[in-house]
Amino acid sequence: MSSTYLHTSIEYLKGVGPARADLLRKELGIRTLADLANFFPNRYIDRTQFLTIKQLQQNASEVQVIGKITELKTVQQKRGTRLVATFTDKTGTMELVWFRGAKWIKENLKVNTPYVAFGRVNWFHGQFNMPHPDLELVTEYKKGLQTTMQPVYPSTENLTNKGVTNKAIVKMMKHLFVAVNTTFEETLSKELLDKLQLISKSEALLNIHFPKNQQLLTKAQQRLKFEELFFIQLQLIRKKLIHKSKIKGNVFEKVGSYFNKFYNNNIPFELTNAQKRVLKEIRKDVKSGAQMNRLLQGDVGSGKTIVALLTMLMALDNGFQAALIAPTEILATQHYNAILALLHGLDIHIDLLTGSVKTKKRKEIHERLENGSLHILIGTHALLEDKVQFKNLGLAIIDEQHRFGVAQRAKMWMKGSRPDGELKKAIPPHILVMTATPIPRTLAMSVYGDLDISVIDELPPGRKQIITAHRYDSNRLSVFKFMKEEIAKGRQVYVVYPLIEESQKLDFKDLMDGYDSITREFPKPDYQISIVHGKMKGADKEFEMNRFLKGETQIMVATTVIEVGVNIRNASVMVIESAERFGLSQLHQLRGRVGRGAEQSYCILMTSFKLTADAKIRLETMVNTNDGFEIAEVDLKLRGPGDLMGTQQSGVLNLRIADIIKDAPILKRARELAIEVLYKDPNLENTANKNIKKTYRQITKNRAIWANIS
Ligand code: ADP
Ligand code: MG
16 A cells, blocks of 8 residues: 555544544544554453353453343432443343443443443442443444454543544554555565564554464564664664764864873872773764764762863863863862862863852853863853853763753753854864763663763772661661761761652651751760751852861761762761652662762661552662662663653653563664664665665654754
8 A cells, every 4th residue: 555545644534534533633643544553552352251240350350241231220420420231141230330421322222132341340339330331232243353362552531531442443443454455565674574584564563453363463563663663773873873974073183281191190099991991982082073972871989070080181182171060069069179189280270160159250250261261160050051151162071961951961062162253163062971870771772872872880999889778767776876886987977868849848847857856866066967958048058068078067967969979988878768768769879979988888778667569679679789770770660761861851762562671682683783774875775775764754754853962
């Protein structure tokens, strides 16, 4: 069937019409016949199995019962009427109930005539009832196709209410298959089909909607999953290739005296092999002539900062400026102080720009940036303001990227160097995004397919594993005792409380109550306590944070404001209150605040006795492993990819049939083959690839998958 026909509006399919077409578009995004063909069932049910009323169980699954309606009555309710039918077979009676459309349904029902009733049953007032059943006369049912695999399509309440039931969708699908004579255009090349032994598109569509048997269904699923993932990968990889060839970047030709002096005299430790490898990857990018767009992943404490600094020195050695942006003022300040200390004795000018920098100083920074006398600027969002203009920014580093959106990255991009002063000719700075949120490889591939990824997968030597324990609230006294022992050894302790938007008031009370009990248990003058929470002014937070940083206080009571990046080497205990309320990645980030020095560190997860199954898995995972990637995998399984950083924006994960976790092997294969196809035929010009090209065009025409900057 020709593709033009498949792209006609669904409205013209037999039994649809304008009203239903509108509904299908709004509720399911189905506009054309092709859209309908690619609307897949999410499961299948066995319509050859029947239960008697006596056999029914309260397990909320769908059942099929044959019986007769022996009585029909309309019950008046506060809101409209309810239609109740008594449904009887040889073994007992149940009720069929309609809350909507009572009048219309009543007129069309036949009493004392055998029906097949299909639906979920509820146990209510000592009897089973089936709300809004699918009803079919037994005589009609027998004429139809009884199958062990009847498709069940995803639906919405609005659709069912307006009569577009599953049965109606199946019917449309049948009309569609008749109209196109079960022929659909092939989207993959013969080579791919042969290589992977995939069934044709037509066969796959037929069997996904009307499977003849389990084996064919599986084949259909395999084929359609591969196709879906293949075209996503094709887009991502093609985009990356285009980017590489088209987006010009500043060339950092040499490694010069800043880098070498620093490396020979200042660097306080030997780089780990992982750090060295990552630096090589970056080095290759920045001298290539194309713009670098690289994501640097490394678990908390893996030493990303030094990599950032060395990369900045490469920029400086080639006459460029560099910028480093952090998500919070505390973190920016910490980076600034750490880098300032590391650079001592080198003739490098560096400054800090945050929201609390006074106007006069700010003006001065602007001037020095524009005349080029400032080499490195470290800061927060304040750095993104339009007023902040560089003379020749060659590199922008963004730390802890999940706090920043795509739009902000785009702003950095616009601050690129302008050798001849013209905006149009601006060369974007190289961009290095650093994140401590480990993204499982499978996911990173799909979400950041157009970014290059470097991973620091090794911690600096001498780090001790953090010991993690789960304790119940009732054990609090022994936890206090342990804290005292650690403090007596000269260590510092964090106590963290959740603060969740929706229950802010209650959470705040918990925090304050906790603070009170800790001040009672750890009285002055023996103990000094800091507190930091979101309601405090920036300057007050800073003050408290600094007292802890300088070792003037031993305990830091805080909400998750300390979640990101602070580096206090002497802190060795992290107590997390109501740990069951934190997500896994948050727990892992928090735990990463300790274990930064040479001491043995501990993380104590406090919870109540009431724990959900998921919470138990989270706690167990934390106790069992320190490996951020392993934790991310569990997190992904528990929450699904939708909640992970960045995935909402990408839209890549709105998959129709494939599952990014379960189908990871197919994803891997799809990626390999997409690379292979594009390697041999970058513009898909070979006739052998004409199906692929046509589909690719269609997809990219329909949705531009993402903006230039990812
Ligand atoms: P993160 O990746 O979490 O940003 P940091 O860059 O803050 O980690 O590094 C954590 C700590 O480890 C810092 O105190 C840093 O000085 C130290 N560090 C980094 N690299 C090494 C190394 N190769 N050897 C020893 N210590 C290192
Ligand atoms: Mg860091």
